[in-house]
Amino acid sequence: MTIYYVNSATGSDDNTGTGLKSAFATLSKVESLQLKPGDSVLLAKGSVFNEQLDIKFSGAQGAPIKFGSYGTGAAPVIHSAGDGIHSLYATNIVIENIKISNAGGAAIYGGNVSNWTVRNVEVDKSGVSGKSGSVTFRTGENITIENSKISGVHGDGVWIEKINGVKLLNNTITNSHGPLADGVQMNDSSNILIHGNHIDQTNANSPKGVLTLIRPVNAVVEDNVLTGGGFGISAQAGKTVAIRGNDISGFHGYSWSFAVALGETGNARDYDISGNHIHDGAWGVVVTAPIGSPSYARTNINVHNNTFDDLSGAALKVDRPASGSFHDNTVESGTTATSISPAIIDAHTFTVSNNHIVANVEATTLAAADVKTTAATDAPADPAVVAVHDNLKILSDNGAPHHGNLLENDSSDDGTLALRRFGNETVGKHGLTLSGDYGDIHVERDGSYAYTLDETKLPDGHSGHVSENFSYGITDATGHHSDTDMLTVFVHLDSLLS
Template identity: 25%
Template sequence: MITSRTSVLRVAVGLTAGLLTALLPLSSADAAGTATLHVDCAASVPGDGSVGRPFNSLAAVNATRLQPGQSLLFRRGSRCVGTLAPSGQGLAGAPIRIGAYGSGSRPTIDGAGAPDAVLLRNTEWIEVRDLEVTNAAAPGTNRRGVHVELENYGQGRHYVLQNLDVHDIWGDDTKSTSGSDGILFSVIGDQRPSNFDDIKVIGNTVSGVNRGGIRLVVSQWEQRAEVGGAAPYTKPWTANTNIVVSGNDVRDIGGDGIVVLTARDALVANNRIDGFQRRSAGYNAGLWPWNSDGTTFRHNEVSGGETTRDGMAFDVDQGTDGTTFEYNYSHDNAGGFLLLCNASGRVANAVVRYNVSQNDSFRGVEMCSGPLESAHVHNNTIFVGSGRSMTVINETTTAPHQVRFDNNIVLKQGTGTATMRLQPGTAVRTSYNLLTGVGGTFDNPGGSTADPRLVAPGTATSIHDLAGYHLGPDSPARSAGLVIPGNSPYDIFGRRVPTEQPPSIGAAER
């Protein structure tokens, strides 16, 4: 269960899906005097969009230029086949709203194998809610569920995707500005720098997708020194800003779960990912940023990563500065807990703290081939139960890694092994960890191999049920850690973390 202090923490930082939903009402209330257009693709005759004579095809909708403040509503229980590609733009205070009317199930937009089921192109101040979106025909061809695209547009502002059910998007195995994803934001064109500002992807269900679940923003305006030679496009980096991805349920994904790209200060919070890297021949992880600065991932639950071709819950990837993973729960991922990955670019100021990993396999923390400028993995609790094995730190390269691993609990129980694989003279520094049942050669000043005496390790059933990872009253982890400058003021349960005296080791202060 979540303690009351956890609730206080989430309200304090303003991250609960409920709070964000409250800020984004689901109603389709219009500005005074604006028209509402209605669509019922089951209607026998074409109409003018009035409630009594609704449009009866996507062709009629797409031929109508929507005006600021206007609402476009689809009849609940109806099904439209083809691509919804509305034209027109909203304005500040008068967005275009696309949603549903009537009673019953969500109205369905079925792409029927088209490249996009919903395409929002070169528009802004637009909100889409309460639709079912599918695109299952002709599987294996390139396609998306919802695609938001700017081309030589400049800055596009205010995009809301909320309460959508995006499913059965059976695309190919590509990821790009036109890759196959459930929800994709992309920027193309080489004449005018373009970017998104104010994106909210909230409370959606994305399931049965090849390749990616939610990917934003794939941009041709991405090149900078920090990303090295990995960026395929040459236009200068133009950041996408004010991005919130919260409260989404992402399941049964062929490749990546949720990816943030070419962004500044994005927030990814309160999402559930279950089942990813299921069908892709490439490398995919649950949650990760690329070529982005200041990305924060918190209060997410990630499980069911398949294969060791990545397949881990979290990844701090190339071209990133100031990435934070905190208060997340990772479990039952075949590829493990965390990847710190750079080849020829830069990874700097990464922080991974106050997370719980339960029964992840293969690796705890792994590094890619290139150097890591700075990363601090601290105050996490990693439990490896019977029948699971993990290389807790898998340092397979001699490239310089300025990585610290402090104040972590690693507890191995039952059959299987937990080991350290560190290079001689390793740049990975470990201290003040409780490493119980962990083999291999490692230095761990200030730490020990004592039993951390967790209350009930291995018993968590969700991110809302982590009580087994509290420290018992006689735990040697209590108040035994290293003081971390700039540490979070809270642990994973919302308890205060001391700043002037030793904190506890692990994700729980008590």
């Protein structure tokens, strides 16, 4: 197991490459090596490589070949007129802690590859408009992309095709540009987990959407924030698909724009769509197909325990033959609950039951949290969400806001938290500003806050400190679990008024 070092500034291809002071200079020199399982290739931070890296050799299970970085400073950058990293048939590869920018082709392209992990990689301004993704994997198995950032690329942010075993975890993917670009597209793949990602197409010059799954089998899409685009999730022709606990919003642009849709390109079976917050868009969950399309089967589509608000269309639209149910959902008044064709209503194949119409979704959620808090003395605390007391101590002040985050020390079982109430007011999608006893505070749903002290409100001639309290309420992604606590702001007068 050998470690090879590459430094574009101080290295030389005449070196051995096996020491910090004997680093190679180019990626082409690395390509001349016959890498073996367990070997590592580390690129010096601060280096820039204007060439494509071809990965030709395979690692082994438990002993992958790793490509990463060393040293201090900015991540090493790969530029290339072609692909940034290109590989065919290699297996057991790890790529981590590097940046790929302005690649003329894909940032990463893997064909017929298996057991790859792409971790903590930054990609920007790469890819080709009108072609598939900036990060592309075609044919293989066990591909993981995690904790990476993909932004401002041309073509889809990520393109996955014919892969068995896909994990897309905790990535940020924003603004994938091009006439055919989605944030993420997966075709003909199976055993898929898409978890904890933030995918945003709000400012992309693409007419398409955020996440497209074509013919997925055994797919779970959970706890993601999906924003913008012509649509949120297009999950067509799937089998055993769970879409749960996501926040989907901003899907505008067309009369048909939707948060979640299925039924257009093939048979769809066993969908569980639950616990999502679907808001600020056109249609909610749509089961449909173009007029004149083949007669596909759409069976066991279960839509339940979701929250729908600020929609111009209905929360549920079913206008093609389908079986399933729409139950125990919360729909804000002003949003139509269902739009189901008369033929399907007459066939009694898609049932509607136990849904709740509320005047204000957020106020209702927070009221439920208050009820739970009131009953806490009579029942065990709900451990699924835990809020912890927060303190802000102001020792000096220059007039600038004092920042913090209320959710940093809080926790939830599903890993997702939102600030829903602050100081007995609802925290809306644009945040909330309150005036306190000694200053003004602005909070956002992600828990971030900025407190600006108003020294004209401080008592004259006093020493010691003053304080004020703000109560707050949090929920998990589903809104079914909640907790409350308090932020205390301490202002030390001695240091401010001396």
